[in-house]
Amino acid sequence: MTEVPHRVYRMSVASVHVHYVAKAERKGRSREEVDQIITWLTGYTQVQLDTHLADKTDFETFFAQAPRLNPARTTITGLICGVRVETIEDPLMREIRYLDKMIDELAKGRSMQKILRE
Template structure:
């Protein structure tokens, strides 16, 4: 059974990522940088996905290239080990959730981006 996040428009969740970051004194630019690092989108490509109201399945399917270091993203999100998620789409969603959580917790961008 497919998770309902698959068909959820990315543009509906994106503002929540931004709000979460801004509540903790971080910026939309930092959220965009994280998303672009993870997915390979540039700013224009990310904006096109938001404007098109692409669902999560499409957003990740059309991503230019998942970052080779995304496998270094580990830990818990919503009580689930990110690295243990079997479904590739759900794992990508959890990667993004984990990065946003790390930003909101005040982690340095260089560490978040696994550089």
């Protein structure tokens, strides 16, 4: 029996991006900071990211086509939705949760320098 992929894999990045931005803005942060996190994580340029958002690319395709997943992303640890990010076995789900964790850190007021593991 084949495993059914998680529903989030088929969701468009754009449909979640609006929620990331809204969460950040509620906490006094900006869309630019959200996009900076996404481009840092994936290696996309801002223009490429904007194209994926406009095209409503799903998460599976978005991460599969990422130019260069940042090697420092593996230093992202902690809980997201009650699960330790570093213990998630499914590679795509781990990438999505890395992004979720970084957006949470942004909303909690962490400096961009710390969020981007500099």
